[in-house]
Amino acid sequence: MKNIIVVLLVTFIGFSAHAQDKKNKNAKYVTEVNGNCEQCQKRIQKAAYSVVGVKSAVWSIETHQLALIMNEEKTTPLDVKKAIAKVGHDTDEVKATKEDYESLHSCCLYERK
Amino acid sequence: MHKIIILFLAILMSVPVFSQENLQEVKVVNKRKGIQKSFTVTGNTTLITSKELLKAACCNLAESFETNPSIDVNFSDALTGTKQIKMLGLTSPYLMITEENVPSVRGASQAYGLSFTPGTWVESIQITKGAGSVVNGYESISGQINTELIKPINDIPFFLNAYGSTDSRFELNTHFNTKLSDKWSSSLFLHGNARLAKLDMNDDGFLDNPLAKQINILNRYQYYNAEKGWVSFINFRYMNDKKQTGELNFSPERDKGTTNYWGSEINTERLDVSTKVGYVFKDLPYQSIGFQNAFNSHDQRSYFGLNQYNIKQSSYYSNLIFNSIINNTMNKFSAGLNFTYDKYQEFVNINDYSRIDNSVGAFFEYTYDNADDFSIILGGRVDNHNRLGTFLTPRLHVRYNPWEKGVLRFSAGRGKRSANIFAENQPLFASSRTFDILDSNGKIYGLNPEIAWNYGFSFAQKFSLFGKNADVGFDFYRTDFQNQAVVDVMQSAQQVLFYNLKGKSFANSLQLEFNYELVEHLNLRSAYKFYDVRTDYLSGNYQKPLQAKHRFFGNLEYETHIGENGNQWKFDYTFNWIGQQQLPTTASNPVNDRLPEFSKSYSLMNAQITKTFSSTFEMYIGGENIGNYTQEKAILGSENPFGSNFDASIVYAPVFGQMYYAGLRFKIK
16 A cells, blocks of 8 residues: 555656756747648647657647747757758748648648748 | 756756646637537547536536536436436546536536536636546546636636526625736635525425535635736635425424434535746746645534444645656656545534545656547556555546548546445435445545456547538547445345445446537537446345436537627527336335336436626526426335335436526626
8 A cells, every 4th residue: 555655656756857957958939930820820839749758849820820839858959940941831940841832732832931 | 966956956847746737728608619528639528518518507516517428417316405426327426526626526526516616706617537636636536527627817806696496595695806916816705505495395294405504615716817827816715504394393402312303404514725936947948846725624523314424534735746847748647646634524414524634745747649530648646645555546548530521539547446335325324224335444434445447449430421520539448347346235125334345346338419509599409328337236136226327418508699788588498218227126125115227217307598698797596306207206105204114215217397488698708
């Protein structure tokens, strides 16, 4: 019984310690990503999460801002932008290829800058 | 070394953790639909908003589910006027009932506890069918009902509600709310209700409804600091509830403890103090820690004719909870510890059943949500209880959206609890039955703990029909008892037997639901419910007594457009059809005090009209049991209440006929 509690606690602490350790493990970063609808939101966030080290990714339909919390030891904003461009959405540093852009659903064909 | 220190700190901090989602849970729901069903939440949860609660204007939590099909409200028990609620065919002891995520109605308060929270205090209610979350404990079997009270931070400065009805019940609710500083807010809620006149509509010489008086005071403080991430609540509450019932001529001063006239008094005094602290980590919006503590003292002194029943429960509950993520916010977890201590001083006539129960437990709940069409919650907890032993409680919830606006859910889980056989079956004291416990080896009243598994699945689909919104729902749940503290009224009308389940006991519940906006502002809600609740008793296998196999529910609501100065009419009509119910056996009674094996089916209608004159003032009138259906014989052996055939506990339909009420609400914004 006691052992189980200890194991549970240690497991749980393990996670929290990991999450708190150093500041750059929870770096905040906000960038603009092109897109327009709810479907885009799902795709953009999914792409961001596919990058190892991204802890939280929230893209706003209204402002087109993507708010990230990421572990800088594992990834960089550029890696995330590459992943997002790959699913068809332009960012300030990386643009989507024509093919990727055109494969988007018609509702998602945003105006390219 | 550094890491070890952090680990230690985290352990220390997690030991008292226990508060959770409330932090992000400030819901702005007032202007939206009365009943909300999410298509993205993992559990099969219905949210009842304060708007819905206004449809059944009276009075307390027990009565606030009448317009909701998920919960069956049974007419009041003949004695105390308290309404019983059931979910999945099981009575409220099998539900986890929490107030702001702190277990509230449990133990000594099981029978009447829901009537101790006035309806106007409630901001919203979340009803989850099936296995609940492990965060709040191991006791829930058929579901969970969580009530959120109005929060000081977003309450209006003053609210008044006055209510009166033809069954001579009166109620007054006042709320005062003030901002003490930019971080602190405080509310003071005062509630009083009384039933003053003795009414006997069925001329059996007994009151149809008890005389009652209740004073209920809640003072709460809320601290909220958005910049630093701190939230805190401190609540103080005092409640005093007195009920008197029995024969019309019964006078407590003169007749208590005698056989002059049969009478009963139930007096309860309750004190609650609770605190909550929550912290959301800076720069980590997904990580938080919470700590809840609640102390309460519940003191009930009562007698039912010559039966005496006193119970005092002093409880302490504490929960520490830590929420965070694994890798990213698609993978969340909650972990923590909780602790409960219950001191019962319980006396049934001259028998002393006093005891102390305590338990300590640790839980872990993992949530995966792909932020799209799939989520899963896997929870487990380990508890050590001085009577239930050390045991595991696993729970699982899965949600999948196979296509747009369709949702498929599955849940499974285990629950374990000790049955408070006397507190939960108090209405049976109002009979000449002897209480016999047949087992003696168990840890609680000689009985073993109740253990049940619950599994269920549901499907819901929203669609458009003739251009209007519609939805259909279907769910099926099964509860399988591994052990049960069987309450056997199928043996004899002069006895109630309690024993450990020998054989099988299960509850199957099926619900079909259809909701449709017939024309603009006119909504229909309808449900058919099938319950097959069966137990092996000593005398054979029976459908659970006083539980209808078939039920039908319908609700119509209509609202006019809101006029310029908030002028509006609202109409609400609820229909319930309740099928045949197995009745306790009365074969051992003389012929004229026997009841048939099954009750007749019947229907009930409630309606209410609300007129809003402005955003600050509204009035309502309404009626309950408009068809005036009453049970033919509410009390067996009423001519000779101290004889061997007396029984006021077999109530399957309303005892009091139609009832009309009126009230007003006034707000200062």
